[in-house]
Amino acid sequence: METIKDETIKELKIKANDIRKSIVEMLYLAGSGHTAGALGMADVFTYLYFNALRHKPENPYWLERDRLVLSNGHICPVLYATMAHAGYFKIEELKTLRKFGSHLQGHPHREFLPIVDTSSGPLGEGLSQAVGMAIASRMDNGVDKTIYCIVGDGELNEGQNWEAIMLGAKYKLDNLIVIVDRNFIQIDGTTEEVMPLSVLEDKWKSFNWDVQKINENDFREINHAIYHAKNTKWKPSVIIANTIPGKGVKEWENDYKWHGIAPNKDQYEMAIKELNMRGDKLK
């Protein structure tokens, strides 16, 4: 849909806030994990799982489903939480994150959670797999699936991405939509300090991709960008989403220290209080 109803936006905002609460809780209980990126991408994941993907949570291996590749696997709490809220498994199970024997490994692993489209963790490898899925889908007659791929901005340091970006353009994969989590942070500091990526959109354009840039965590913008990407012909699409790391918990927002740590008890209680208040306001 080109436009999105105010009512739908309200529902998505409430859902995203619930997903953020789940993320904060599961990370607190796990005692380790990546908080900032997971919170920053909650809106994009909520939009994808509740408004974009062709999928059937009750039939997760449905062959005609769209595929979603999470390349930056360390933000998996947002993937797990969104899948649970979408009905793939019980929300209660989120509490097992990173625990021995859990389906929810520290980074996604298909052996433990076969319903994810790929394992991930080591950076820079998801986009290639998404390109492979898009090529394979094109070889088949029948329903053309849309392949979504989430990549972090920091992982674009990895050269393999640019090999995949060239291949995607070569094969004119207009069934492929990449969303870059452009939050400007990576482990050792800001992306522009560690390895400057600017001007990122020009890089993708020069590789012959359709490029859109969207601001922050805005459902209207996400909706428009996905609509445009789905209707782009003869080129793969990239949406550079300027997200706010730690989004939803004011004290954590835009602080790169939250990239790779989990909240302690006090921080968890503070965050849940803030998210509860926002949830009440949304309703």
Next chain:
Amino acid sequence: MLNQNLKLNTKIFNSDVEKKSTRAGFGEGLLLAAIDDEKVVGLCADLLESVKMNLFADKFPKRFIEVGIAEQNMASVASGMASMGKIPFIASYAIFNPGRNWEQIRTTICYNNQNVKIVGSHAGLSVGPDGGSHQMLEDIALTRVLPNMVVISPCDAIEAKKATEAIARTKNPSYLRVARNDTPIITTEETPFEIGKAQIVFGPENGLAEVGIIATGPVLYNALMAAKKLESEGIKIKVMNLSTIKPLDINAIISLAKETKRIVTIEDHQVVGGMGSACAECLSEFYPTRIEFVGVKDQFGQSGKPEELAKYYKIDTDSIIEAILKIKAG
């Protein structure tokens, strides 16, 4: 004498024995596998004719993906295609595939347990003049260490063809090691091939063997030549073709060790981590046996004719004979 049951090439010991490369065998096998199953697809990194994927690509252009000189991308793209139900074969020189792209193979193929077939061509010293940079001597070690992986190193073009068709029919990530040079045809179309089954290709006419040779890849020919020569001198030898290195045919190896008490392994690969090491891991656990390892001893190769290199790095027939006499002397 040759094991009659295996219907091997009876002209193997003739000086005009037919020769063909194992990479050519792969090319023929891939075409057959693709005709047999439309899910078979091929990916190549700018070495189409070198790795003999051209037979397939000419026949099935829509199922062929040229990724450019980008082996890391090739491995992960293949993983994505496998997740959509394809059976991708990715081929390049072994030094790049599985050398350059090892971590992509580990994470996106083996850890993901995706049905991708990795073909490393131009493996071993037999690449010759290209020099040490292109002589892949570590690929067996790199691949057999990976969980979920099957590792096959065929002895000749015919076995390479059969192995290619066989791995296309399984669901495992698999590594097929092939070489550039034309090497003697040891088997025939009638010789049985089964993944994971070792074969005794040569043995004494009667009585027990005194030494067991375990060979993998085209150097099986050197082992046969050594066994034949020593047979005429009254030394009884059994020669095993261990084309599947993983999963290892443990029972066959133990049985050979029990009979001979002495094992010589031979491979065109580093001794460290290679096929001989796999045999040593097996025997030291189940039936401790004295082993002589014929292979490259912690060195890189260099330019030269394949036969010059085989002699210098001691993987030729004379070096195998030397190892057999040494182990026999105790």
